[in-house]
Amino acid sequence: MQTEILDSPFMRELFQSPVEWVHTGYSTGAENMRFDEDRVKLVANGDALPMLRVYGWKPWAVSLGANQRESDIDPIEREKKGFDLVRRATGGRAVLHADELTYSIVTPIGKYSVQEWYRLSHERLLAGLRTIAPTLDFEKSQPNFRELYKAMPQQAVACFASSARYELIHDGRKVVGSAQRVFGNVLLQHGSILLGAGGEQLADISKQSGSHSVDEIRKTILSHSSTLSEAAGRVVGFEEVAEAIKNGFL
Numbered sequence: 001m002q003t004e005i006l007d008s009p010f011m012r013e014l015f016q017s018p019v020e021w022v023h024t025g026y027s028t029g030a031e032n033m034r035f036d037e038d039r040v041k042l043v044a045n046g047d048a049l050p051m052l053r054v055y056g057w058k059p060w061a062v063s064l065g066a067n068q069r070e071s072d073i074d075p076i077e078r079e080k081k082g083f084d085l086v087r088r089a090t091g092g093r094a095v096l097h098a099d100e101l102t103y104s105i106v107t108p109i110g111k112y113s114v115q116e117w118y119r120l121s122h123e124r125l126l127a128g129l130r131t132i133a134p135t136l137d138f139e140k141s142q143p144n145f146r147e148l149y150k151a152m153p154q155q156a157v158a159c160f161a162s163s164a165r166y167e168l169i170h171d172g173r174k175v176v177g178s179a180q181r182v183f184g185n186v187l188l189q190h191g192s193i194l195l196g197a198g199g200e201q202l203a204d205i206s207k208q209s210g211s212h213s214v215d216e217i218r219k220t221i222l223s224h225s226s227t228l229s230e231a232a233g234r235v236v237g238f239e240e241v242a243e244a245i246k247n248g249f250l
Contacts, residue, residue, distance in 0.1 A: 001025070006052070008250050014120060015050045016110045021246055022053040029061035029086030032102070036188060037089055039106045044186045050107035052249060054242045057097040059084050062202065065092040066181065077205040090190045092179035094206075095160065098198025099227075101241045105189040114180060117187055122166040125176060125191070128248020129168065132240065133231035136175065139167045160192075160199060160225035161217075170231035173224055193245075194227040195236055 007018040024035060032055055042048035061084035062073055070087075072094060078085060083096065105121060112120065122138065130136050160174050168176035178191035192199075203218035229236045 099196035
């Protein structure tokens, strides 16, 4: 594990204090989620600084949103693939954490609203990741997800089958998906940054949505998502992205 205290006028403006940068490398789904949830308790008690963390998943893992049904995932097919399964404390839909980097933010909410934190954090992510892929941009629209999932149930399982406002996109397709939850006065925000292919295999382990086949769900994920490597026109690695995120927040 690598740690570093980040301190700059901007960090103090956003987080109201210095921030601990934490790079924990690759861990299981349960270990990854436990680390973030433990940090929420420490920050809430005043026993730790706000945290900006990056990490990966080994083995590849499916994380379900806090309120998502576990029955959305086929346990037999998941075990055949060797994918881990864990539930996030944050909301949103299922993510297969494959060739990606996940970031997390744990911080007192302070003077900003939850919505402002979402926008401001994505501005900093965009600033960092544009040094790798200059074509990245914000999603500017905000779907009514309840109505969207009624109309297109094949989009209801996977996080990367649709985009929310301020999430990062390439050529209209989602590269970074994020979710939040507030515990008292502490915000936990998770975000998945697709580095390369693999996440679309969520379709293979999803329970079919209505009359929609696995192939249709896979096509939906692929048509609504992109990767940082695709946006950059070259293979992009974990460490390069980790450094870009850190620099984007400074």
